Amino acid sequence: MIDLARWDRMLEEAGIRTTRHRLLVLDVLACHRQPISAQQIHAELHERGARIGLTTVYRALTSMAAAGLVHTFTRTEETVYRLCGPAKHHHLICRVCGLVIERVEEDVMAGFRAEEVYGTCAACASPEITP
Numbered sequence: 001m002i003d004l005a006r007w008d009r010m011l012e013e014a015g016i017r018t019t020r021h022r023l024l025v026l027d028v029l030a031c032h033r034q035p036i037s038a039q040q041i042h043a044e045l046h047e048r049g050a051r052i053g054l055t056t057v058y059r060a061l062t063s064m065a066a067a068g069l070v071h072t073f074t075r076t077e078e079t080v081y082r083l084c085g086p087a088k089h090h091h092l093i094c095r096v097c098g099l100v101i102e103r104v105e106e107d108v109m110a111g112f113r114a115e116e117v118y119g120t121c122a123a124c125a126s127p128e129i130t131p
């Protein structure tokens with residue numbers, strides 16, 4: 001079920017070596033639209049029966065984040081990770097639920113180029129509407 005060829009190409013384009021651990025971590029990240037923590041990834045891999053240590057998950061995440069393949073966010077003192085699209089973008093981040101939206105258009109406000117914009121997503125702004 002792992003789309004090996006696709007992840008292989010992604011890692012190659014990011015300029016880092018393909019390892020089984022990186023592939024496993026990428027595959028979990030690809031299942032989530034919201035950023036998730038290393039612990040969560042570790043737990044999911046264990047559920048799938050993959051034998052991989054938390055330190056290894058961290059190492060895979062760190063190298064992929066350094067290569068720009070995975071983006072990191074800070075949520076209540078923990079770092080969470082997200083596999084973003086290849087287009088250059090900045091992030092709209094919901095303070096309430098942590099939803100991340102990639103915004104490709106450039107936002108320049110009073111000479112500032114936006115990198116991360118915090119706010120409230122549509123679902124959190126009107127909770128009576130089903131998310």
Ligand SMILES: [Zn+2]
Nearest residue numbers: 071084091102
């Ligand atoms: Zn991103």
Ligand SMILES: [Zn+2]
Nearest residue numbers: 094097121124
């Ligand atoms: Zn939200």
